Amino acid sequence: MMSSKGVVILGSTGSIGCQTLDVVSQNPDKLHVVGLACGTRVSDMQRQAQKFSVRHTAVGADDALDLIDLDGVDIVVNALVGAAGLRASYKTLMAGKTLALANKESLVVGGDLLMPMADKPGRLMPIDSEHGAIYQCLMGEEASHVRRLWVTASGGPFRGMTTDQLKNVTAKEALAHPTWNMGPKITIDSSTLMNKGLEVIEAHHLFDMPYERIEVVVQPQSAIHSMVEYTDGSVKAHLGTTDMRIPIQFALSYPERWDAPVAPLDFRELGSLEFAAPDTKTFRCLALAREAGKTGGTLPAVMNAANEVAVGAFLQGECSFLDIAACVEDAMEKHKVQRVESIEQLQEVDMDARRCALNYLSDCTAA
Ligand code: MG
Numbered sequence: 001m002m003s004s005k006g007v008v009i010l011g012s013t014g015s016i017g018c019q020t021l022d023v024v025s026q027n028p029d030k031l032h033v034v035g036l037a038c039g040t041r042v043s044d045m046q047r048q049a050q051k052f053s054v055r056h057t058a059v060g061a062d063d064a065l066d067l068i069d070l071d072g073v074d075i076v077v078n079a080l081v082g083a084a085g086l087r088a089s090y091k092t093l094m095a096g097k098t099l100a101l102a103n104k105e106s107l108v109v110g111g112d113l114l115m116p117m118a119d120k121p122g123r124l125m126p127i128d129s130e131h132g133a134i135y136q137c138l139m140g141e142e143a144s145h146v147r148r149l150w151v152t153a154s155g156g157p158f159r160g161m162t163t164d165q166l167k168n169v170t171a172k173e174a175l176a177h178p179t180w181n182m183g184p185k186i187t188i189d190s191s192t193l194m195n196k197g198l199e200v201i202e203a204h205h206l207f208d209m210p211y212e213r214i215e216v217v218v219q220p221q222s223a224i225h226s227m228v229e230y231t232d233g234s235v236k237a238h239l240g241t242t243d244m245r246i247p248i249q250f251a252l253s254y255p256e257r258w259d260a261p262v263a264p265l266d267f268r269e270l271g272s273l274e275f276a277a278p279d280t281k282t283f284r285c286l287a288l289a290r291e292a293g294k295t296g297g298t299l300p301a302v303m304n305a306a307n308e309v310a311v312g313a314f315l316q317g318e319c320s321f322l323d324i325a326a327c328v329e330d331a332m333e334k335h336k337v338q339r340v341e342s343i344e345q346l347q348e349v350d351m352d353a354r355r356c357a358l359n360y361l362s363d364c365t366a367a
Helices: 015-025 042-051 063-066 083-094 102-117 128-140 185-194 194-206 245-253 284-295 301-317 323-334 344-364
Strands: 005-009 031-038 057-058 075-078 098-101 124-126 146-153 216-219 224-230 237-239
Touching: 005 015, 005 063, 015 031, 015 075, 015 245, 031 063, 042 057, 042 344, 057 063, 057 323, 063 083, 063 284, 075 245, 083 098, 083 102, 083 301, 083 344, 098 102, 098 245, 102 124, 102 194, 102 301, 102 344, 124 128, 124 194, 124 245, 128 146, 128 237, 128 245, 146 194, 185 194, 185 301, 185 323, 194 216, 194 284, 194 301, 245 344, 284 301, 284 323, 301 323, 301 344, 323 344
Parallel strands: 005 031, 005 075, 031 057, 075 098, 098 124, 146 216
Antiparallel strands: 146 224, 224 237
């Protein structure tokens, strides 16, 4: 009999945090919560702590770091938002614990630092439907037999719209995602296709795959969560209902597979599966992220920081939808790329890029 795994959840009151607790409550003999950390919704977290008999709680990304070192912690679920999650990812891997990573920005910004520490199978488990899917399609296969990764995208709420039509779209419209129910930052990223750009960089690091062998395909039903194409022409796809508890549970159960009370996918009701190339001329963030990834070094950190600032401004109604890509592009153009050397260097680059983005956006509003 396996002993119960001790879990720390960083970002416990967000969408991934709440769904992780749901997975824990479905598996009371296999998982228990050792610590919880949140950003601002402290009373929500206190209710969670009471319900799950959790003694250790923390508020803010800095205090959350202390939870990682607690006795009895096997897995850290990093569901913090943005580059602020990098330190927690780094510390978790340094401490030799399993990192269940929903904070994709960690890998985008610091993949060069994190991946050498995730040297054993199961040390870094992605909590992202696409990467969980690719992870499973790769199980039992030789890396040398892989030809390409196919990362699927829903296309977001604005799929099919022209640049002109996108000029005046609002945050409220962008927050209405067609297939997945997620937090505000990632939902806006999905509407600009930046989320897919971040995921391409995430896939590059996680699966040690060159960018020219990572393809993005729009699959509007989100039934196919991603695919792996092999050198003999075979393609393996991972399908399932659009329920984040599936990839969350897989990250926590690996190398086992546990039962889950999720709605089964009925192919007879699904009817058809559509595919299309992404429109990267209109949704420029995907192309910008790819360029940042290919260039490498500190450029992905700059791209990510500028995006975080622009998304924050868009959510507040302080810039337009199209300003997001323009702001990211401006910050990337102004940056002198360096090799990644340390967390401190990345934090400095991140802060500079945020200042640059704020400057750019204040010019937009003045104009
Ligand atoms: Mg995803």
